[in-house]
Every structure is written in C-alpha cells, then in structure tokens.
Amino acid sequence: MLDKKSIRSLRENHLGPSFSVSYEEPLHIVRGEGQFLYDVDGNRFLDAVNNIQHVGHCHPKVVEAAQRQYEKLNTNTRYLDETIVNYAKALTDNLPDGLDVCFFTNSGSEANDLALRMARLYTQSKQTIVLDAAYHGNLSSLIEISPYKHNGPGGTGAPDFVHTIPMPDGYRGIYRGEKAINGYVNEVQKAIDQIRQSDGDKPVFIVESLMGCGGQLVLPNRFLEKAFHLVREAGGICIADEVQIGFGRMGSHFWGFETCDVIPDIVTMGKSMGNGHPLSAVVTTKAIANHFNNGMEYFNSFGGNPVSCAVGHAVLNVIENEGLQQNALEVGQYLMDRLKKIDHPLIGEVRGRGLFIGVELVKDHDTFTPAATEAKIIVNRMKEAGILMSTDGPDHNVLKIKPPIIFTRENADELVFNLTSIFQEKF
Ligand SMILES: Cc1ncc(COP(=O)(O)O)c(C=O)c1O
Known part of the structure; x- marks a missing residue:
C-alpha cells in the first residue's frame, strides 16, 4: 500500500494542480461506513460535511x-x-x-x-x-x-x-x-x-x-x-x-x-x-x-x-x-438548538434548515468583519478531534455542517462538545 508521502508525490506529478486537498495535514481515508470515515491508521472521523454520501457511506x-x-x-x-x-x-x-x-x-x-x-x-x-x-x-x-x-x-x-x-x-x-x-x-x-x-x-x-x-x-x-x-x-x-x-x-x-x-x-x-x-x-x-x-x-x-x-x-x-427526512428534521433541529447555545463572541449567526447548517463567524458584531482565519483554524482543530467540517461563504468565514442525513443526536452532541471546547481553549 502506498504511504501518504508517495500518494502526495504521485498527486503532484499526475493530478492537475488546481485540484485542492482538505486540511493543513491532509487525510488518507481508506474506508467509509455510515457517518464515519476511517484513515489508514484506523482513526475514526465523524463526517459532518459530505452531503453527497446522503444516506451514509457505502450504504x-x-x-x-x-x-x-x-x-x-x-x-x-x-x-x-x-x-x-x-x-x-x-x-x-x-x-x-x-x-x-x-x-x-x-x-x-x-x-x-x-x-x-x-x-x-x-x-x-x-x-x-x-x-x-x-x-x-x-x-x-x-x-x-x-x-x-x-x-x-x-x-x-x-x-x-x-x-x-x-x-x-x-x-x-x-x-x-x-x-x-x-x-x-x-x-x-x-x-x-x-x-x-x-x-x-x-x-x-x-x-x-x-x-x-x-x-x-x-x-x-x-x-x-x-x-x-x-x-x-x-x-x-x-x-x-x-x-x-x-x-x-x-x-x-x-x-x-x-x-x-x-x-x-x-x-x-x-x-x-x-x-x-x-x-x-x-x-x-x-x-x-x-x-x-x-x-x-x-x-x-x-x-x-x-x-x-x-x-x-x-x-x-x-x-x-429509514425515515431519513424526519431524522434530518429532528436531529437538524436538535443540533441547531445546541449550536445556538454556544456562547462565544466569534459566533455571529447560526442558520440553516434540517441537516444543512452554517455557523457564521465574525470578529465584531457591529462591523461584521468576517473571521475567516479563525474559521480555518477551527475546522483544522475539529479534524484533529476526529470531526470533519469545512468552511464556505464568499468570505470563507462560515462553518459548514451538512452530514449524511443518518446523523444521530449522539453525533450532534460529539460535534457540539468538541466545537465548544475549541472555541473556549483557542480563542
Ligand atoms: C448548488 C450546486 N450546483 C451545482 C454543483 C455542481 O455539481 P457537480 O460538482 O456534481 O458538477 C454544485 C457543486 O458543488 C453545487 O453546489
């Protein structure tokens, strides 16, 4: 099996340079199941961003x-x-x-x-x-x-x-x-x-x-x-x-x-x-x-x-x-309610519907200056904590949450717990 370094080198030589790769330290994912992805070392990641694998990886x-x-x-x-x-x-x-x-x-x-x-x-x-x-x-x-x-x-x-x-x-x-x-x-x-x-x-x-x-x-x-x-x-x-x-x-x-x-x-x-x-x-x-x-x-x-x-x-x-539209409604509402309770000055607006949620980060609630660097840091820290998210918006200051719609309340709790800790310890 190719190691990370060899894959990166082959990528650099044989894939177009305008393809991007996620995270400062890219992931080498080898398996997916439900709302989880697993890397080559067997680490488990809670997938809160891949809306393409809508009903779960490899259903x-x-x-x-x-x-x-x-x-x-x-x-x-x-x-x-x-x-x-x-x-x-x-x-x-x-x-x-x-x-x-x-x-x-x-x-x-x-x-x-x-x-x-x-x-x-x-x-x-x-x-x-x-x-x-x-x-x-x-x-x-x-x-x-x-x-x-x-x-x-x-x-x-x-x-x-x-x-x-x-x-x-x-x-x-x-x-x-x-x-x-x-x-x-x-x-x-x-x-x-x-x-x-x-x-x-x-x-x-x-x-x-x-x-x-x-x-x-x-x-x-x-x-x-x-x-x-x-x-x-x-x-x-x-x-x-x-x-x-x-x-x-x-x-x-x-x-x-x-x-x-x-x-x-x-x-x-x-x-x-x-x-x-x-x-x-x-x-x-x-x-x-x-x-x-x-x-x-x-x-x-x-x-x-x-x-x-x-x-x-x-x-x-x-x-x-599997009643997944209803699940998106219930778990989405639960997650949104919990996100809205995180008390931190960087959080400007929590919005979305069902399991399609954005957390917009701003440096100041009067000028609405977008907090893009902070959003990037959070996404990378969340990855280290085993949770995959990403940023979006024209100013790249919105934390994007759009998991497979089999996401559970326990998954939502894990996400909110880690996000809260990162907000508290990092900023
Ligand atoms: C709203 C919207 N429309 C169209 C597309 C293009 O889809 P695809 O990447 O499958 O060509 C995307 C992809 O991200 C999208 O977000």
Whole structure:
C-alpha cells in the first residue's frame, strides 16, 4: 500500500494542480461506513460535511442495488428498460404535479448546463439572473453564471448577459433585517428592467433556495416567492438548483424550493441523488420538455444508464424506509438548538434548515468583519478531534455542517462538545 508521502508525490506529478486537498495535514481515508470515515491508521472521523454520501457511506442497500444491476445489464436510454422508467416515475412522484419529465445526466454541472439550454431555448433568451456568491457548477456555461467562481481568484467577471443580485443576506448583506425582503426583491426588479430595456428579452432565473457556497444562507422569508412572481410576469422562467439541498435534507420538506413556497419550471439535482455514484437529473414540465424536442436528439452515453437508475432508486427507497427526512428534521433541529447555545463572541449567526447548517463567524458584531482565519483554524482543530467540517461563504468565514442525513443526536452532541471546547481553549 502506498504511504501518504508517495500518494502526495504521485498527486503532484499526475493530478492537475488546481485540484485542492482538505486540511493543513491532509487525510488518507481508506474506508467509509455510515457517518464515519476511517484513515489508514484506523482513526475514526465523524463526517459532518459530505452531503453527497446522503444516506451514509457505502450504504449496503445502495451497494447491493449497484452490484445486482451491474451483474445483469448496463446499457443506455436507447433501449426499453424498466429500471430506468420505474426510477423516473418514482423520482417525479416526489415532485409537485407538473414536474413530470426527467432528463438524466451525470453531475450537477451537467444538469445545470442542460437546464440552461432548455430555459434559453424556451424563452429565446440568454439573459440570466443569478444570486451573488452562487455556485452552479464547473462547466464553462456555469462559471459564466457562478459569481462564486467568476468573481473569485482566477475569475474574469460576469458576461454581459448575466445579471447579479446582491446576495440576499439579511444578516450581513446590503439590506438587513426588516429591509431585506423589499431590498432584494427590488434588485430582482431592477435586473428585469435592465434586461427588458436592453433588448426586450425574457429573464431566466437560476437559484438555490438555500445557498450552499453562499454560506448555508437561508433566503429572507418570501423573497423567492416574490422574485419568481416578477420573473414570470416578465415572461421568464425559474430554475431551482437542488444539487446540494434536495432529497429530504431540509427535514421539513423533500426539496429546498418547497421551504420557500415556490414551484420552479425546471429543477436540477445531483450529489446526494446517487449517494456518491455519478447521477444527476433535470426535471421539468411537459411543455418545456416538448419545446426542447426541436429535432435535435438528446443523447447522453451514461446519463440514465440502468446501473445509475438502480442506485438512484435504492437511495429514494432508503430515504423513505429509514425515515431519513424526519431524522434530518429532528436531529437538524436538535443540533441547531445546541449550536445556538454556544456562547462565544466569534459566533455571529447560526442558520440553516434540517441537516444543512452554517455557523457564521465574525470578529465584531457591529462591523461584521468576517473571521475567516479563525474559521480555518477551527475546522483544522475539529479534524484533529476526529470531526470533519469545512468552511464556505464568499468570505470563507462560515462553518459548514451538512452530514449524511443518518446523523444521530449522539453525533450532534460529539460535534457540539468538541466545537465548544475549541472555541473556549483557542480563542
Ligand atoms: C448548488 C450546486 N450546483 C451545482 C454543483 C455542481 O455539481 P457537480 O460538482 O456534481 O458538477 C454544485 C457543486 O458543488 C453545487 O453546489
């Protein structure tokens, strides 16, 4: 077996240098089970950050479904196949009526790219409204609409067809508290007016209903409802990016957009959908799907292959049979309550829904100066204590907690106990 040093050296020689590795002293993880990861020395880590392994690392039912289907057949969507259609039916049964048609893809990025193609064809417009600090994927088309990337290191800014709304952050953003909803809704209206004035186009609005890279940001109450209304009034359409937040993680609802009382025209999903297997999808209405059927075939070599669909179906069954949405609700609430009780001046805001929680650290409660260095130190210390977390937000000052949704109260206690000790001893 290769030791850490050899792996690092091979990585340096044979992996692109822009891949990043977590923690000052990187981990050599060799095994995963449930909400735990194990390193090469047998040390156990409580995983509070991998939302892709949604129902737990190497869940036996998911592994079994993949293996069984692999042994039988793996082709593509060009054949009649009951595994594929049964999964499409089960998936859409979990969505509001009208969102009935699936296009399977292999990553969140691919799903969002396809959603943009559909939306742009349907509206005959490329004008896109996005939230500041949003991330929607790594393809060229998505770097264009992801301020998190195009305004970050190495980025070259937004193209002229992208209209960026200031991050709807009621805590530290440009409109706060009571002024937040109207302030940010007016920004959406301004973007729509600008689009109309320049060439009379319709807007395409893409949004995460609870922002991930934005720092686990809960949008101001009713912001999305009002924004969707304005976009639709202008003849535009709305895409909900559920890549991070879907599949019961919110606890109270299966999808993030449901927590905001909106129904999108197009939904994209990925990450947790295959519990680590590359599986993602665009789900939309019959009208939009039919419009996309303009003579150009849609073919995807791997998207929707029977193995992926068997895996996706197994994930849906596990969420239901093990009551995991309810678990996300109960354990998420318990964890959030305990985090809110940690009394330390660095803690600015604790927020989130279900098992998607952010702890925003600030140096000062008047200036809201982000405490990014402290957040980084905490994440590295937590790792030493055997708990994996990470940071996010445009200023990298938000502690990010998004574990597999099998997380227990005992796991939450372990996390809070260690976090409290680190706050007390270190700062
Ligand atoms: C909200 C959101 N959308 C899309 C993506 C892209 O997904 P993928 O990495 O599977 O391409 C990500 C990835 O982090 C994401 O957070």
